[in-house]
Amino acid sequence: MKKIAIIGVGHMGGAILTGLAKTKKYQLLAENHVNKRVSQLTDKYNCQLVYSISDLAKLIPDLVVITTPAAATMEIVQKLTILNKDTIIVSAAAGHSLKDYQAKLAGYQIARCIPNIPVSVNSGLTGIYYPDDLAPAAKDFINEVFHDLGEVVEVAEEQLSIVGTIAGCGPAFVDVFMDALADSGVLNGLARELANQIAAGMVKGAAQLALDSHLHPALLKDQVCSPGGTTIKGVTSLEENGFRHAVIEAVNAANQN
C-alpha cells in the first residue's frame, strides 16, 4: 500500500484525509502540531499522526501533500530536504510558486494544486499544475490520488489562481446561495432543516444535469423558464439586482493576490 502524508491537517488537509480514507487504497500519515481536533480525525480514519517532519521522514511516505497556511509553508518546505529523494511532493498551499519550492527542494518531484473542500466526499474539483520536467510516474500517481478525490483539471501555473478561486473558494459562494435559498424557504414557512435539504438537493441536481448534458448553462436555464411563467420572473429579478455582476465581482475580489 502506498503511503500518503498530509502536512497541516486543517480544513483542507482534513478534507483530503477524509476523502482518501474512504478509498481504503492508501496508508495515511499526517503531520501537525498537537491538536485535539486533529488527533480525533486521524484516530477516526486510522491515520498515523506525527508532530515533526523528522518523524514523518522516518515513515518514508511515497507522496507528501502540503496544506499549510501560506505564511508557514516555506519554513516547513525548508525542513523537507530530509525526506527520501523518491518522495513526491504536491503542494495545495496558496501563495508560493513552483520556483519557490524548487529553490528549497532541488532534486525532488514537485507539483502544485488547488483542491476544494468537497474532496472530503470524493466530489472535489482539483486544479493541478504539472511542470514539464515532472517524471511521468510522479504525475501518474498524483493524478490517481486526486482522481480518487473527484475531478481533476490540469492547468498552467498562471491559471492555478483563478481555477482555485472558482473551484476552491466557490463552495463558500454556493453555500451563501444555498443559505439564502433556505432563508427564503423559512420566510415562506418551511422548517429550516427541510429548507436546507431542498436547497442542497436542488444545487446537486442542477450541477449533475449540467455535467451530464454538457449543455451551456444558459440553455439549461431556458428549459426551466416557461413563457410568462414564474422562473423568468425570478431570473428577471436576479438580473435587476445585479446577481451575475455580484458573482463576477466576488471572484475578482477573491482572486486579488
Ligand SMILES: NC(=O)C1=CN([C@@H]2O[C@H](COP(=O)(O)OP(=O)(O)OC[C@H]3O[C@@H](n4cnc5c(N)ncnc54)[C@H](O)[C@@H]3O)[C@@H](O)[C@H]2O)C=CC1
Ligand atoms: N480551505 C480550503 O478550501 C482550501 C485551502 N487551501 C490552502 O490550504 C492551506 C490551508 O488552508 P486551510 O486548511 O483552510 O487552513 P487551516 O487553518 O484550517 O489549516 C491549516 C493547518 O495547518 C496546521 N499548521 C500550521 N502551521 C503548521 C506547521 N508549521 N506544520 C504543520 N502544520 C501546521 C494548522 O495547525 C492547521 O491544522 C492554505 O494554504 C490554503 O490557501 C487550498 C485550497 C482550498
Ligand SMILES: O=C(O)[C@@H]1CCC=N1
Ligand atoms: O481562502 C483561501 O485562502 C483558500 C484558497 C482557496 C480556498 N480557500
